[in-house]
Amino acid sequence: MSQAHDELRDLVRTIPDFPNPGIQFRDVTTLLLDPAGLRGTIDALVASVDGPVDLIAAIDARGFAVGGAMATAMGAGLMLIRKDGKLPGATIAEDYALEYGTDRLAVHVDACAPGARVLLVDDLIATGGTAMAAARLVERAGGRLVGARFVINLPDLGGSAKLREAGIEVRSLLEFEGD
Protein backbone atom coordinates (compact mmCIF):
# COMPACT_ATOMS: atom_id res chain seq x y z
CA MET A 1 0.00 0.00 0.00
CA SER A 2 1.13 3.57 -0.64
CA GLN A 3 2.36 5.99 2.01
CA ALA A 4 -0.70 8.16 1.38
CA HIS A 5 -2.96 5.17 2.07
CA ASP A 6 -1.11 4.34 5.29
CA GLU A 7 -1.32 7.97 6.44
CA LEU A 8 -5.11 7.98 5.93
CA ARG A 9 -5.44 4.66 7.75
CA ASP A 10 -3.40 5.96 10.69
CA LEU A 11 -5.84 8.89 11.07
CA VAL A 12 -8.72 6.51 11.95
CA ARG A 13 -8.92 6.11 15.73
CA THR A 14 -9.92 2.76 17.22
CA ILE A 15 -11.94 2.80 20.46
CA PRO A 16 -12.47 -0.61 22.08
CA ASP A 17 -15.82 -1.62 23.59
CA PHE A 18 -17.92 1.20 22.09
CA PRO A 19 -20.92 1.28 22.03
CA ASN A 20 -21.01 -2.30 23.39
CA PRO A 21 -18.39 -4.63 24.90
CA GLY A 22 -16.44 -6.45 22.19
CA ILE A 23 -16.94 -3.84 19.47
CA GLN A 24 -13.79 -2.25 18.04
CA PHE A 25 -15.21 1.13 17.05
CA ARG A 26 -13.43 2.57 13.99
CA ASP A 27 -13.80 6.31 14.53
CA VAL A 28 -13.73 8.31 11.29
CA THR A 29 -14.04 11.67 13.10
CA THR A 30 -10.27 11.87 13.61
CA LEU A 31 -9.72 11.43 9.87
CA LEU A 32 -12.32 14.13 9.08
CA LEU A 33 -10.61 16.55 11.49
CA ASP A 34 -7.36 16.43 9.53
CA PRO A 35 -7.45 18.83 6.52
CA ALA A 36 -5.09 16.75 4.37
CA GLY A 37 -6.76 13.55 5.51
CA LEU A 38 -10.21 14.83 4.60
CA ARG A 39 -9.06 16.11 1.22
CA GLY A 40 -7.15 12.89 0.48
CA THR A 41 -10.15 10.76 1.42
CA ILE A 42 -12.63 12.67 -0.75
CA ASP A 43 -10.23 12.89 -3.71
CA ALA A 44 -9.52 9.14 -3.60
CA LEU A 45 -13.20 8.20 -3.34
CA VAL A 46 -14.14 10.52 -6.20
CA ALA A 47 -11.30 9.07 -8.32
CA SER A 48 -12.71 5.58 -7.72
CA VAL A 49 -15.95 6.42 -9.54
CA ASP A 50 -15.90 5.60 -13.27
CA GLY A 51 -19.25 6.38 -14.85
CA PRO A 52 -21.69 9.30 -14.58
CA VAL A 53 -23.59 9.83 -11.33
CA ASP A 54 -26.68 12.01 -10.93
CA LEU A 55 -27.14 11.68 -7.18
CA ILE A 56 -25.08 10.69 -4.18
CA ALA A 57 -27.26 8.86 -1.64
CA ALA A 58 -25.60 9.54 1.70
CA ILE A 59 -26.49 7.64 4.88
CA ASP A 60 -27.28 9.36 8.21
CA ALA A 61 -25.14 10.61 9.94
CA ARG A 62 -21.45 10.10 9.25
CA GLY A 63 -22.20 9.34 5.61
CA PHE A 64 -23.50 12.88 5.19
CA ALA A 65 -20.02 14.37 5.70
CA VAL A 66 -18.40 12.10 3.14
CA GLY A 67 -21.30 11.99 0.68
CA GLY A 68 -21.85 15.76 0.77
CA ALA A 69 -18.23 16.50 -0.03
CA MET A 70 -18.22 13.90 -2.83
CA ALA A 71 -21.42 15.30 -4.36
CA THR A 72 -19.94 18.81 -4.48
CA ALA A 73 -16.70 17.57 -6.03
CA MET A 74 -18.54 15.44 -8.62
CA GLY A 75 -21.24 17.95 -9.57
CA ALA A 76 -23.92 15.50 -8.39
CA GLY A 77 -27.00 16.13 -6.24
CA LEU A 78 -27.32 14.83 -2.68
CA MET A 79 -30.05 12.48 -1.46
CA LEU A 80 -30.25 12.23 2.34
CA ILE A 81 -31.13 8.77 3.64
CA ARG A 82 -32.14 9.54 7.22
CA LYS A 83 -32.90 7.70 10.42
CA ASP A 84 -36.69 7.37 10.48
CA GLY A 85 -38.76 10.21 11.91
CA LYS A 86 -36.55 13.10 10.74
CA LEU A 87 -37.85 13.84 7.24
CA PRO A 88 -40.81 16.24 6.92
CA GLY A 89 -42.42 14.93 3.72
CA ALA A 90 -43.96 11.59 2.74
CA THR A 91 -41.41 8.82 3.17
CA ILE A 92 -40.69 5.17 2.50
CA ALA A 93 -38.76 3.25 5.18
CA GLU A 94 -36.74 0.06 5.70
CA ASP A 95 -35.83 -1.72 8.94
CA TYR A 96 -32.35 -3.18 9.32
CA ALA A 97 -29.85 -4.70 11.74
CA LEU A 98 -26.28 -3.45 12.16
CA GLU A 99 -23.22 -4.59 14.12
CA TYR A 100 -24.59 -3.22 17.40
CA GLY A 101 -28.37 -2.95 17.12
CA THR A 102 -31.37 -2.38 14.88
CA ASP A 103 -32.75 0.77 13.30
CA ARG A 104 -34.97 2.14 10.54
CA LEU A 105 -33.94 4.31 7.58
CA ALA A 106 -36.22 6.52 5.51
CA VAL A 107 -36.13 8.63 2.38
CA HIS A 108 -38.60 11.03 0.80
CA VAL A 109 -40.76 9.20 -1.76
CA ASP A 110 -39.97 11.91 -4.32
CA ALA A 111 -36.22 12.09 -3.59
CA CYS A 112 -35.19 10.76 -6.95
CA ALA A 113 -36.16 11.13 -10.63
CA PRO A 114 -37.06 7.78 -12.25
CA GLY A 115 -33.90 6.06 -13.50
CA ALA A 116 -31.49 8.55 -11.90
CA ARG A 117 -27.98 7.09 -11.52
CA VAL A 118 -27.35 6.90 -7.78
CA LEU A 119 -24.10 6.19 -5.91
CA LEU A 120 -24.49 5.06 -2.28
CA VAL A 121 -21.97 6.56 0.18
CA ASP A 122 -21.26 5.96 3.86
CA ASP A 123 -18.26 6.27 6.16
CA LEU A 124 -18.13 2.56 6.99
CA ILE A 125 -19.51 -0.84 6.06
CA ALA A 126 -19.57 -3.63 8.65
CA THR A 127 -22.40 -6.20 8.42
CA GLY A 128 -23.91 -4.35 5.46
CA GLY A 129 -27.35 -4.17 7.07
CA THR A 130 -27.43 -0.39 6.81
CA ALA A 131 -26.15 -0.26 3.22
CA MET A 132 -28.54 -3.01 2.03
CA ALA A 133 -31.50 -1.14 3.55
CA ALA A 134 -30.31 2.08 1.90
CA ALA A 135 -29.91 0.29 -1.45
CA ARG A 136 -33.48 -1.01 -1.20
CA LEU A 137 -34.72 2.53 -0.50
CA VAL A 138 -32.87 3.96 -3.52
CA GLU A 139 -34.47 1.34 -5.75
CA ARG A 140 -37.93 1.76 -4.20
CA ALA A 141 -37.59 5.54 -4.76
CA GLY A 142 -37.01 4.83 -8.48
CA GLY A 143 -33.23 5.30 -8.63
CA ARG A 144 -30.72 3.08 -10.43
CA LEU A 145 -27.92 2.13 -8.06
CA VAL A 146 -24.59 2.36 -9.91
CA GLY A 147 -22.34 1.46 -6.97
CA ALA A 148 -21.43 2.02 -3.35
CA ARG A 149 -18.40 3.73 -1.76
CA PHE A 150 -17.15 3.58 1.82
CA VAL A 151 -14.18 5.12 3.57
CA ILE A 152 -13.77 2.07 5.84
CA ASN A 153 -14.56 -1.60 5.23
CA LEU A 154 -14.63 -4.22 7.98
CA PRO A 155 -14.43 -7.24 5.63
CA ASP A 156 -14.65 -9.88 8.36
CA LEU A 157 -18.21 -8.73 9.11
CA GLY A 158 -19.26 -9.64 5.58
CA GLY A 159 -21.07 -6.51 4.43
CA SER A 160 -19.03 -5.76 1.33
CA ALA A 161 -19.39 -9.41 0.18
CA LYS A 162 -23.15 -9.21 0.79
CA LEU A 163 -23.46 -6.11 -1.40
CA ARG A 164 -21.38 -7.72 -4.15
CA GLU A 165 -23.57 -10.85 -4.02
CA ALA A 166 -26.52 -8.52 -4.57
CA GLY A 167 -24.81 -7.24 -7.74
CA ILE A 168 -23.68 -3.90 -6.32
CA GLU A 169 -20.26 -2.57 -7.35
CA VAL A 170 -18.45 -1.80 -4.08
CA ARG A 171 -15.19 -0.03 -3.29
CA SER A 172 -13.69 1.21 -0.07
CA LEU A 173 -10.52 3.07 0.80
CA LEU A 174 -9.33 1.51 4.06
CA GLU A 175 -9.73 -2.01 5.41
CA PHE A 176 -9.57 -3.09 9.04
CA GLU A 177 -9.39 -6.85 9.49
CA GLY A 178 -9.85 -8.92 12.62
CA ASP A 179 -13.14 -7.33 13.74
Ligand SMILES: O=P(O)(O)OC[C@H]1O[C@H](OP(=O)(O)OP(=O)(O)O)[C@H](O)[C@@H]1O
Ligand atom coordinates in the same frame (compact mmCIF):
# COMPACT_ATOMS: atom_id res chain seq x y z
O1 LIG B 1 -22.69 -2.28 8.02
P1 LIG B 1 -23.49 -2.09 9.28
O2 LIG B 1 -23.30 -3.20 10.27
O3 LIG B 1 -24.94 -1.85 9.00
O4 LIG B 1 -22.93 -0.79 10.01
C1 LIG B 1 -22.51 0.37 9.36
C2 LIG B 1 -23.24 1.59 9.84
O5 LIG B 1 -22.98 1.82 11.23
C3 LIG B 1 -22.61 3.19 11.40
O6 LIG B 1 -23.71 4.03 11.56
P2 LIG B 1 -24.59 4.19 12.87
O7 LIG B 1 -25.87 3.43 12.69
O8 LIG B 1 -23.77 3.89 14.08
O9 LIG B 1 -25.02 5.71 12.80
P3 LIG B 1 -24.29 7.13 12.84
O10 LIG B 1 -23.63 7.35 11.50
O11 LIG B 1 -25.45 8.05 13.04
O12 LIG B 1 -23.28 7.16 13.97
C4 LIG B 1 -21.90 3.53 10.11
O13 LIG B 1 -21.85 4.93 9.90
C5 LIG B 1 -22.75 2.82 9.09
O14 LIG B 1 -23.86 3.60 8.68
Ligand SMILES: Nc1ncnc2[nH]cnc12
Ligand atom coordinates in the same frame (compact mmCIF):
# COMPACT_ATOMS: atom_id res chain seq x y z
N1 LIG C 1 -16.98 -1.28 14.34
C1 LIG C 1 -17.60 -0.16 13.94
N2 LIG C 1 -16.97 1.03 14.04
C2 LIG C 1 -17.59 2.17 13.63
N3 LIG C 1 -18.82 2.20 13.11
C3 LIG C 1 -19.47 1.02 12.98
N4 LIG C 1 -20.69 0.72 12.48
C4 LIG C 1 -20.87 -0.61 12.61
N5 LIG C 1 -19.80 -1.20 13.14
C5 LIG C 1 -18.91 -0.20 13.38
